[in-house]
Amino acid sequence: MARVQQNKSNSKKPNNKAPQKEVAKKQDLAKQSPKREPSKNEILFFRLGLSIVVLTIITVAIIFTIQFFMNENEEVGPFDDYQHLTGSDLQNLTFNDGFGSYGDFTYFSDLEDYEEMYEAIMSNAYIYIYFYKSSELNTEVEELIKSLDLDGKAFFFIDLDLYGEAIFANQTIAHLNLDQARTHMLLTFDVDGDNPQTFRVDYVTSQIKITLNNLK
Known part of the structure; x- marks a missing residue:
């Protein structure tokens, strides 16, 4: 009596579906616009604004410093609180x-x-x-x-x-x-x-x- 041997295939069916995370990532990249470098005018305006802010701070600091030393060196007379005449x-x-x-x-x-x-x-x-x-x-x-x-x-x-x-x-x-x-x-x-x-x-x-x- 002939014996028939059947071979069982252990191979699995190929999965044709791509991972969802990878697909979503590609879609996000596609939506993103390419990175744009600032123009020369934008850089110029930025530097100008920064310079104005710095100059303002320096000017205010100088004014307060001058006032501080002027008040410190100002002499108070003995009768300054009274009415004086010329x-x-x-x-x-x-x-x-x-x-x-x-x-x-x-x-x-x-x-x-x-x-x-x-x-x-x-x-x-x-x-x-x-x-x-x-x-x-x-x-x-x-x-x-x-x-x-x-x-x-x-x-x-x-x-x-x-x-x-x-x-x-x-x-x-x-x-x-x-x-x-x-x-x-x-x-x-x-x-x-x-x-x-x-x-x-x-x-x-x-x-x-x-x-x-x-x-x-």
């Missing part, structure tokens, strides 16, 4: 009008930053002006003045280091009898007090302190 202010406040009275107070009525001064000279019977040299300050008088309540009083300051030369050369105010040799003086202008339209000057420290302690 040589021209003194003349308009005390000149002889030729009719028995002195000064033209209306001169100050419309001046900017003189509002408080104008109110003070119009509402007080006495006007006080302390002349001093900031380079040769009398510390006794400085401390006494700073201890006083001058709010509302017609009390003003003139730095002779700034205006002394012009003041002593001005013959219009020679009647005040200011002494050029003094480093400080206190002028009292009796506008409408015990001796109206008269002036008194204290030249020495002791007398200045007495007047300061008896301000009216």
Whole structure:
């Protein structure tokens, strides 16, 4: 009896399907546009914008540096918080009008930053002006003045280091009898007090302190 031997094929059917991931990847690549290099104009505009930003930062830094050193080196005067007068202010406040009275107070009525001064000279019977040299300050008088309540009083300051030369050369105010040799003086202008339209000057420290302690 013949024996028939059958061979079983162990080979598998070929898989004709491509992997899905690979197909998707190829599709994505196909959709992507080719990489474009920036044009010369775009590069130029970018560099220009960057330069403007850098220059702005540098400029701001320089300005702040200058302001810092200016404020650091700025000297603060002993009486900077008080009302100061110029040589021209003194003349308009005390000149002889030729009719028995002195000064033209209306001169100050419309001046900017003189509002408080104008109110003070119009509402007080006495006007006080302390002349001093900031380079040769009398510390006794400085401390006494700073201890006083001058709010509302017609009390003003003139730095002779700034205006002394012009003041002593001005013959219009020679009647005040200011002494050029003094480093400080206190002028009292009796506008409408015990001796109206008269002036008194204290030249020495002791007398200045007495007047300061008896301000009216």
